[in-house]
Amino acid sequence: MSNQDYYVPHGTYWPIIGSIGIATLFVGFANLMHDVSWGGPVMGLGGTIVIFMLFGWFGTVVKESVGGIYNKQVDRSFRWGMSWFIFSEVMFFAAFFGALFYARVISVPWLGGAGNNLFTPELWEGFKAAWPLISTPGAIGQNGTEFSVGFELVDAWGLPALNTALLLTSGVTITYAHHALRNGHRNALIAWMVATIALGVLFLGFQITEYGHAYHEGLKLTSGIYGSTFYLLTGFHGFHVTVGVIMLTVILYRIQKGHFSSENHFAFEGVAWYWHFVDVVWLGLFIFVYWI
Amino acid sequence: MDIIIIAILVVILFSLGSALVGMLRGGGKGSDKMFKSLRTRISLSVFLFILLMFASFMGWIEPNNVLPTQ
Numbered sequence: 001m002s003n004q005d006y007y008v009p010h011g012t013y014w015p016i017i018g019s020i021g022i023a024t025l026f027v028g029f030a031n032l033m034h035d036v037s038w039g040g041p042v043m044g045l046g047g048t049i050v051i052f053m054l055f056g057w058f059g060t061v062v063k064e065s066v067g068g069i070y071n072k073q074v075d076r077s078f079r080w081g082m083s084w085f086i087f088s089e090v091m092f093f094a095a096f097f098g099a100l101f102y103a104r105v106i107s108v109p110w111l112g113g114a115g116n117n118l119f120t121p122e123l124w125e126g127f128k129a130a131w132p133l134i135s136t137p138g139a140i141g142q143n144g145t146e147f148s149v150g151f152e153l154v155d156a157w158g159l160p161a162l163n164t165a166l167l168l169t170s171g172v173t174i175t176y177a178h179h180a181l182r183n184g185h186r187n188a189l190i191a192w193m194v195a196t197i198a199l200g201v202l203f204l205g206f207q208i209t210e211y212g213h214a215y216h217e218g219l220k221l222t223s224g225i226y227g228s229t230f231y232l233l234t235g236f237h238g239f240h241v242t243v244g245v246i247m248l249t250v251i252l253y254r255i256q257k258g259h260f261s262s263e264n265h266f267a268f269e270g271v272a273w274y275w276h277f278v279d280v281v282w283l284g285l286f287i288f289v290y291w292i
Numbered sequence: 293m294d295i296i297i298i299a300i301l302v303v304i305l306f307s308l309g310s311a312l313v314g315m316l317r318g319g320g321k322g323s324d325k326m327f328k329s330l331r332t333r334i335s336l337s338v339f340l341f342i343l344l345m346f347a348s349f350m351g352w353i354e355p356n357n358v359l360p361t362q
Contacts, residue, residue: 079316171334292294
């Protein structure tokens with residue numbers, strides 16, 4: 001397309017299908033939470049509609065892109081769209097890391113008597129600030145819970161380190177894939193992509209095993225601020241790795257189809273950046289949850 | 293030691309941010325900047341992981357794995 005004006009897309013039914021899917025999903029979920037019998041099936045139906053919409057909508061965009069309909073203005077709008085998505089992702093993880101830092105550096109020491117000594121011992125008798133804190137102060141004396149019971153987590157040099165090594169290796173393989181794509185080495189590109197996806201899947205498998213261990217040892221979502229932040233951070237991270245693996249698989253499929261050239265491969269760039277981001281989030285988690 | 297680890301993490305975040313700027317810019321130059329920044333970020337991350345292993349082996353840092361018993 002020689003015209004470099006803004007591209008106005010044709011009319012499409014995908015947004016309304018997406019809205020119906022999301023509404024169905026949440027009506028089902030809300031009713032599931034209230035133990036209504038049809039809640040689960042309706043939620044499943046909503047999820048199916050959303051997945052159908054994603055395939056359909058993205059498929060349309062891919063077809064239009066491959067069909068050469070898009071101009072430079074559209075390319076720029078994709079780049080900006082991806083950047084805003086990334087901004088929301090960064091803020092999302094910043095909130096959870098912020099909660100972890102706030103609890104560790106400010107609120108837990110305060111409860112233990114640091115600062116102006118206002119909160120203790122009157123508020124929570126017998127509370128001693130310790131990290132990791134695995135019981136909420138309010139739980140003392142209730143259900144027989146006591147503070148600071150001896151508690152051993154999974155060794156940081158066990159699965160967490162192995163998972164860090166796996167994810168970092170996947171960061172290396174996607175960098176080689178990126179290099180291969182930029183230099184037009186198609187077979188190398190496919191091989192590095194397959195390796196990246198395999199490492200991501202392996203990471204998820206070990207993460208499930210790690211959850212099994214931690215849960216078995218008694219670390220639950222309700223295990224104080226440490227348990228809550230641990231599961232929310234690692235859980236959402238695992239969810240992001242899952243999404244990343246799905247996106248990488250789609251990109252691999254598109255590589256097979258010959259959708260990308262060494263100069264024009266924005267979809268690959270977006271997914272590669274996302275994968276690097278998820279990798280850095282894990283590195284931050286590994287350091288702040290398990291080490292520092 | 294903690295400061296060194298956090299400082300390297302900050303440089304990694306900076307490289308990731310620089311790659312984002314490259315991606316946003318697009319074209320030949322943007323694409324080059326993105327690739328080089330991502331390469332820096334993965335190299336530093338691998339280095340940091342090796343440094344962590346070494347520091348732990350030398351006893352400079354201790355993992356957070358045991359809650360102090362009252």
